[in-house]
Amino acid sequence: MTREELQAALTELQSSLTFEEGGEWLNINAPAENFHELALKLRHTSGLYFDYLFCQTCVDWKTHLTMVYHLTSMTHRHNIVVKIKLDRNNPEVTTVCDIWRTAEFHEREVYELFGVNFLNHPDLRKLILPDDWIGYPLRKDYDDPVNMIKL
Amino acid sequence: MAGWASNNKYSLLGAMRSGAQIVSYELSAGLSIITIVILTGSLQVSEIIAAQQTGWWIFKGHIPVLISFVIFIIAVTAETNRAPFDLAEAESELTAGFHTEYSGMKFALFFLAEYVNIFVVCAIGATLFLGGWMPFHIGSWESFNHIMDYIPSSVWFFGKTFFLIFVIMWFRWTFPRLRIDQLLNLEWKYLLPICMFNLILVTLMAIMCWHF
Amino acid sequence: MLALLKMFIKEYIKDVWGAISSLLKGMKLTGYYFMHHNKEAITEQYPDNRKTLKMADRFRGEVVMPHDENNEHACTGCTACELACPNGTIKIITKMEPTPEGKKKKAIDTFVYRLELCTMCNLCIEACPTDAIKMDQTFEHSVFDRRLLTKKLNKPESKVREGIE
Amino acid sequence: MFEEVASTEQGDLVINIGPQHPATHGVLHLVITLNGETVKKVEPHLGYIHRSIEKMCESLSYRQFIYVTSRMDYLSSHINNHGCAMLVEKALQIEIPSRAQYIRVIMDELTRLASHQLWWGAMAMDIGALTPFFLAFREREMITDIMEETCGARLTMNYMVPGGIMYDIHPDFCKKVKEFIKHFRSKIDEYDELLTGNIIFQNRMKGIGILSKEDAISYGCSGPTARASGVSCDVRKIYPYEIYDQLKFDEVLATEGDSFARYQVRLVEMHQSMNIIEQLIDNIPEGEIQAKTKAVLKLPKGEFYTRIETARGEFGIYIVSEGGTTPYRIKFRSPGFSNLSALDHIVRGHKIGDMVAIMGTLDLVIPDIDR
Numbered sequence: 022m023t024r025e026e027l028q029a030a031l032t033e034l035q036s037s038l039t040f041e042e043g044g045e046w047l048n049i050n051a052p053a054e055n056f057h058e059l060a061l062k063l064r065h066t067s068g069l070y071f072d073y074l075f076c077q078t079c080v081d082w083k084t085h086l087t088m089v090y091h092l093t094s095m096t097h098r099h100n101i102v103v104k105i106k107l108d109r110n111n112p113e114v115t116t117v118c119d120i121w122r123t124a125e126f127h128e129r130e131v132y133e134l135f136g137v138n139f140l141n142h143p144d145l146r147k148l149i150l151p152d153d154w155i156g157y158p159l160r161k162d163y164d165d166p167v168n169m170i171k172l
Numbered sequence: 173m174a175g176w177a178s179n180n181k182y183s184l185l186g187a188m189r190s191g192a193q194i195v196s197y198e199l200s201a202g203l204s205i206i207t208i209v210i211l212t213g214s215l216q217v218s219e220i221i222a223a224q225q226t227g228w229w230i231f232k233g234h235i236p237v238l239i240s241f242v243i244f245i246i247a248v249t250a251e252t253n254r255a256p257f258d259l260a261e262a263e264s265e266l267t268a269g270f271h272t273e274y275s276g277m278k279f280a281l282f283f284l285a286e287y288v289n290i291f292v293v294c295a296i297g298a299t300l301f302l303g304g305w306m307p308f309h310i311g312s313w314e315s316f317n318h319i320m321d322y323i324p325s326s327v328w329f330f331g332k333t334f335f336l337i338f339v340i341m342w343f344r345w346t347f348p349r350l351r352i353d354q355l356l357n358l359e360w361k362y363l364l365p366i367c368m369f370n371l372i373l374v375t376l377m378a379i380m381c382w383h384f
Numbered sequence: 385m386l387a388l389l390k391m392f393i394k395e396y397i398k399d400v401w402g403a404i405s406s407l408l409k410g411m412k413l414t415g416y417y418f419m420h421h422n423k424e425a426i427t428e429q430y431p432d433n434r435k436t437l438k439m440a441d442r443f444r445g446e447v448v449m450p451h452d453e454n455n456e457h458a459c460t461g462c463t464a465c466e467l468a469c470p471n472g473t474i475k476i477i478t479k480m481e482p483t484p485e486g487k488k489k490k491a492i493d494t495f496v497y498r499l500e501l502c503t504m505c506n507l508c509i510e511a512c513p514t515d516a517i518k519m520d521q522t523f524e525h526s527v528f529d530r531r532l533l534t535k536k537l538n539k540p541e542s543k544v545r546e547g548i549e
Numbered sequence: 550m551f552e553e554v555a556s557t558e559q560g561d562l563v564i565n566i567g568p569q570h571p572a573t574h575g576v577l578h579l580v581i582t583l584n585g586e587t588v589k590k591v592e593p594h595l596g597y598i599h600r601s602i603e604k605m606c607e608s609l610s611y612r613q614f615i616y617v618t619s620r621m622d623y624l625s626s627h628i629n630n631h632g633c634a635m636l637v638e639k640a641l642q643i644e645i646p647s648r649a650q651y652i653r654v655i656m657d658e659l660t661r662l663a664s665h666q667l668w669w670g671a672m673a674m675d676i677g678a679l680t681p682f683f684l685a686f687r688e689r690e691m692i693t694d695i696m697e698e699t700c701g702a703r704l705t706m707n708y709m710v711p712g713g714i715m716y717d718i719h720p721d722f723c724k725k726v727k728e729f730i731k732h733f734r735s736k737i738d739e740y741d742e743l744l745t746g747n748i749i750f751q752n753r754m755k756g757i758g759i760l761s762k763e764d765a766i767s768y769g770c771s772g773p774t775a776r777a778s779g780v781s782c783d784v785r786k787i788y789p790y791e792i793y794d795q796l797k798f799d800e801v802l803a804t805e806g807d808s809f810a811r812y813q814v815r816l817v818e819m820h821q822s823m824n825i826i827e828q829l830i831d832n833i834p835e836g837e838i839q840a841k842t843k844a845v846l847k848l849p850k851g852e853f854y855t856r857i858e859t860a861r862g863e864f865g866i867y868i869v870s871e872g873g874t875t876p877y878r879i880k881f882r883s884p885g886f887s888n889l890s891a892l893d894h895i896v897r898g899h900k901i902g903d904m905v906a907i908m909g910t911l912d913l914v915i916p917d918i919d920r
Contacts, residue, residue: 091882348676
């Protein structure tokens with residue numbers, strides 16, 4: 022599907038989506054509420070069929086956090102990027118690990134590095150850091166005077 | 173026992189595996205020894221060897237003895253926990269199995285025991301199948317046999333034993349390890365039936381005096 | 385029934401034979417290597433062959449600054465390498481040196497190279513406009529005191545070669 | 550950890566594989582729950598060599614951050630570097646000279662070969678065979694020698710720079726590569742002889758650790774692991790980069806999805822890599838090796854994503870740029886991380902020995918997972 026077709030199909034799916042100009046792939050801004058429903062639709066709508074979540078991460082914009090989902094369809098070979106703006110003080114989004122199983126690990130990683138709370142995640146524990154770690158290292162304001170080497 | 177005593181989970185698993193393995197492989201090792209006993213008609217080692225004066229059992233006994241020799245080698249490899257049956261100390265699974273927690277002299281004793289074990293079983297194999305200290309003779313080649321007789325019997329015996337040890341070590345470089353259920357399958361589904369069948373064959377052979 | 389049994393036995397024997405032959409094939413190969421270990425094996429007798437061991441020309445072992453016979457090097461102290469280095473391995477301390485015409489000119493005082501931070505990525509050598517530094521082929525860097533790893537690359541009393549800006 | 554132990558059923562044995570364990574090829578920590586010898590659950594604990602590369606890259610310039618990526622998946626360091634260089638080139642719209650493209654692809658395929666060889670040896674070691682390890686390293690030695698001669702290092706080459714390659718190939722390069730291909734073609738049959746046909750090996754591999762196509766997609770698997778399950782995911786074919794669209798090679802696919810399929814996919818991929826190198830090695834065009842770039846690279850504001858096929862699967866780099874000299878946020882999508890997440894699913898119900906074999910065929914490189 023071309024970019025325009027995708028955009029049309031997605032608008033049909035959920036009218037509250039906004040699209041970003043530029044970028045290699047179609048960028049979609051979605052609201053955090055009802056994201057799970059949107060994700061389910063993206064995964065199962067026959068024309069779209071985004072079955073492969075190949076990258077899931079988070080960006081700290083100092084004022085807010087953005088969850089970034091890179092999705093591709095193994096049958097139709099088209100890609101989209103879904104972005105969700107989150108509140109920085111209380112970031113919460115529903116998990117998608119029941120839709121794309123790979124998200125389980127990616128979400129755990131985002132949880133410990135950015136502090137995003139994934140609702141309904143089956144096993145939201147720290148994956149990389151020790152269990153008693155305080156702070157979210159990949160946030161921009163994170164400061165660790167002991168371990169950080171400033172060059 | 174040592175695996176259990178060291179209070180380590182790897183060792184415990186190793187010990188369990190080792191137990192299952194030795195119990196099952198003892199059977200086919202024993203049965204393949206019995207084939208020779210049937211052929212000789214005696215349990216006395218000296219008599220077994222004396223019976224091989226005209227030729228080693230492995231040559232005299234046709235295919236059945238060859239089969240039982242192969243089974244014997246497999247069984248003793250398994251019993252001494254050598255690869256490909258080294259499940260008790262499978263290094264990529266259980267780090268070192270039953271001797272994970274041992275070091276120094278205790279570890280040395282374990283390994284000493286293991287290698288002595290290999291030596292012993294290979295010596296038994298050499299005695300039963302390869303004619304113990306009997307030199308290698310070929311039918312009526314008198315001069316050849318004469319030369320062979322000059323080699324001391326102890327050299328013959330150790331030569332044969334070390335050859336078997338070499339074969340067992342050769343297995344070790346070459347083969348991947350079996351899984352525990354495959355190990356037991358191999359014993360109970362393949363080796364034991366073949367052994368039993370072989371035993372009947374050997375008995376028949378002994379009765380009819382088909383061997384040389 | 386008998387045919388079935390016959391087939392079963394045939395299959396069984398075929399299985400066993402196939403298994404044994406596949407094992408023997410592997411043993412043949414390892415046996416071949418056992419017998420031909422001199423020809424096929426590649427072994428570096430490392431600590432013993434130090435005298436004959438030659439590393440590849442481009443092997444990156446450590447950063448050195450070549451000096452010519454007049455004890456002159458080509459470093460102008462432009463700090464391009466310091467900026468290029470991702471790990472802060474290089475630190476250049478400059479001083480002002482009077483030129484014969486009486487003006488003051490920037491020159492290096494010390495070229496500090498911290499081997500323990502270096503990842504041999506070659507970015508400093510790429511960045512150097514005057515080819516003053518290069519990679520050496522040494523690779524035995526272990527010392528007992530980590531202070532020895534902080535090196536001064538320019539030799540004492542060395543100067544910038546004439547004509548290098 | 551203690552809650553986990555308490556929550557297991559009575560009679561279950563919780564056992565730690567790693568962080569120091571011969572089977573994990575690195576410092577991966579797996580907490581496995583066993584029932585007898587049967588694995589009930591596997592739980593990976595990561596982070597033992599987490600170096601926070603993503604955070605580090607935020608303070609490195611676009612020339613500097615490339616070298617860090619070779620420390621991630623150290624077996625396909627070249628390909629990681631290549632991906633980063635490609636990303637910078639894509640963002641700045643630099644056309645790189647075709648000589649550099651050819652050399653890059655040859656280097657990629659050599660790296661893939663070396664990586665698969667090491668995998669072959671290490672995987673055989675996991676299931677208890679010793680000789681394959683030595684055979685594989687003997688051939689790998691030739692590749693690392695070639696790499697050393699041309700790139701200056703054996704493992705972490707840092708040969709790619711934005712705009713091309715760091716310096717031209719060594720004069721002996723083509724000759725040595727051809728020699729190596731000839732040698733390896735004769736030796737790869739030994740691999741089959743020693744291991745593939747072996748009855749013990751086949752029994753250990755066939756029907757073990759089956760990953761269905763749907764699961765492979767859902768778990769985000771990529772590379773040979775997913776291709777063994779029938780997922781067509783070779784980035785070289787689907788989203789061709791450099792000169793891969795002009796080359797003749799097949800995407801290796803299997804449908805079984807078991808350990809043996811993964812094994813065979815990698816073996817066939819070695820043949821494919823050799824074919825690719827043979828197509829290229831005689832036709833390296835003359836010319837520049839680096840496009841002209843500015844001394845200080847500044848990426849335009851925006852987001853960039855590049856994917857590249859490493860020996861383990863799809864390696865993705867996601868950069869958010871604010872227009873400065875350093876990335877604002879960088880994310881590496883490493884193939885091992887996703888492949889590892891499927892481990893628990895495919896291991897359940899198998900024996901502990903199989904778990905090690907499955908891990909071997911997944912070809913995990915721990916620094917790649919931890920980053």
